[in-house]
Structures are given as C-alpha cells and as structure tokens.
Amino acid sequence: NAGVTQTPKFRVLKTGQSMTLLCAQDMNHEYMYWYRQDPGMGLRLIHYSVGEGTTAKGEVPDGYNVSRLKKQNFLLGLESAAPSQTSVYFCASVPSDSYEQYFGPGTRLTVT
C-alpha cells in the first residue's frame, strides 16, 4: 500500500495563476481532509469530505475549491493564487471505523 500520496511535492506559482493539488489514498478510507500549515499556527482545515461526492468547508476555505469524484481522490484547487496562500498543504484520510488521521507527505507551495 502506498498510503496517502500527494502531487506535486513542490510548486512555485505566480500571483493569479491556478493549480490543482491531488491527494490519493489506497486504503479505502471514507473521510479525507485538506489542511494548510503555517509557521506557529498549527494545522488549519481548509475543506473536508465525508464520502465520495461530498465536500464541506473547514476553518479557512476562502480561495480554495475541492472535489471528490472518486473515493480514493481528493482534489484541492486554487483558482487565482495569492501570496497569502504560500504554505505547506497536507492531505489526510480517516477510515470509517476510526478517528486516526493518516497524512500525506505534504505539498510545499510558494506564490510570488
């Protein structure tokens, strides 16, 4: 099992550009989450999904959109990147019979 994977690992964007971050898990987990982590601020939830075809807003959803068309994939989109979105983005998944979150390796995004 690969666990939770994230693509890409690093990216540099110019202000106004768009991109999509892909999170994939091969553990058949029901719940998936997108977080951002900034120095000194811990993990902040952007969006999450409780199952295929469902999404919900987290603590800091503005400027991001998500989709979960397939159970194993959770996509995070930035339509018009801003320097404030420079961060490390983590994806996590949770099985339906547990609360433990399994994290991907992260995507380091810089917006100039």
Place this chain on the structure above:
Amino acid sequence: GQNIDQPTEMTATEGAIVQINCTYQTSGFNGLFWYQQHAGEAPTFLSYNVLDGLEEKGRFSSFLSRSKGYSYLLLKELQMKDSASYLCAVFTENSNYQLIWGAGTKLIIKP
C-alpha cells in the same frame, strides 16, 4: 469557542524525561490525539486517549483527565531523534468529523 493550548517550545537533555502539556476547552469531547511531526515531514500518530488515565507505549506515555480538560505526553530516555513538534488534537461529537488542533510544541533535545 474551542481552544487548545500547548507550550510553544521546550528544551530537554538527551537521556532525560520531558512532559508536554495540553489543555483544551471544547464543546463536547470524544478523544484526544498526540501526533509527532519532524521538521519538513508529515505528522505521524502517537496516541489516542478516550478514558482518564495513563496509557504507556514504549518510551512514550499519554495521560488524560477529562474533568480538568488536560492531557500530557511523557517522553522518557530522550533521544536526539525525538527532536520534533508534538501536536495535540481533540475530537468532539460536535466537530462534525473534524479534529481541533493545537499549534504544537517544538521539542529541542540537547546532548
């Protein structure tokens, strides 16, 4: 509101014992997690406490007091590789499948 507090940074000596505290104020409580995060890496699961008391797992132990809204992570026989951030997170029945995260405690181990 919902709040989790942890010290920002702690320093300890190799071979010693360190206790990292976490206090929480949440509407409801189902359980408390501790995660370890090395610099530049993803968080990894350490422990999950649901009931009051101490749970031991090798060199790491985690304690929970629900009545006091308090938990601690105890690390014994510290090794240099224990230098990392330690994140406390609470799961509540009111949080709609979300974890409420503390900002983390950066632990520095000195030889």
